Amino acid sequence: MTTGRLILRVLVTLTLLFKGSRSDNPCVDLDPNGCKANPHLCQDPLLAEVTCPVTCRTGCSINPTSASISTTTTPTPIHPTSEVVGGHLTGQIPVGSNLIIFNDSDAWNHGRITGIRMLCGQYLLAMAIQYNGVWAQRHGFWAGNCATNQTWTPIHFFEEDEWIQHAELTGSWFTSSVTFTTNKRRLETCGIPEAVKFREGGRLEFVSGKFGCFFDRLQLHWSSYVSL
Structure with a gap:
């Protein structure tokens, strides 16, 4: 010593x-x-x-x-949620729907987002996010007969000095598409864009929402939030 x-x-x-x-x-x-x-x-x-x-x-x-x-x-949270703001809510919840609710705020306590992978088709079908090297539970697409022509994106891993800086989302009844852009690169669009569009940014911390076959509700949670 x-x-x-x-x-x-x-x-x-x-x-x-x-x-x-x-x-x-x-x-x-x-x-x-x-x-x-x-x-x-x-x-x-x-x-x-x-x-x-x-x-x-x-x-x-x-x-x-x-x-x-x-x-x-x-446990003392590593990240204070009071510093995080939820973005636009995309999608609408059908009356009497039996959907799965998810919120990655607990997984976020592992640390920052270090990887992401999405399942794409006519809509954004599923999303898997890694927090500090630990994959959270996959969200979306819970039944094999929900949609056809689905394709997984590559797993995008982020460097230590890289984060999702802003997102473009489209959709009315469902979250039709999402395009993430980091502070270093733009990821491919997942899903087919619709006319209703939202752009928001900051530093993506975690996601929440509800899903059945698709994302009936999706919300991105940001620190340093801005509506673009």
Whole structure:
């Protein structure tokens, strides 16, 4: 262990002794900006758990101060949803419909979108999104007889400095088509565009909606949202 690392560990220990058990909220970085600016701290188990539990994703595994304290805790979201805005709602919900509801906000807590693949036909038929290397459950196209002439797009993986920057969506009763553009490239259009069109952007974080054979309702959720 280097002298600098040893000194830092001693300072962290002394800080905790003065602050007590940190029972007010153990799932908080002591210095959020400092933790983000120094990711190497996560390589030290003590610093990762005590100093930067959120940034280092340790699960906030601070030992409870008493055996009587419940070990059941509510996970602290990595991303605050208050900073995210839902875009246009495409599609309409039929009366009395029995549709599958989905929302990727939980999957988004794995991290940013790192990959996407879509099933295309007359409409946007299905969508699979990867969050920080983990694929969320596929949405759409739940029955094999829903449509014909369907084709999967290639799996588009995004680099660390790449994200979906804006989208063009069309559709009235269903989400007919979607075209995603990252800050580096434009992906192919999935589905057949209709006259009703929406353009929106920012940084795509996750998706939600309802589907049967098609997407009866689709909404994209953005940080730094703009309607284009």
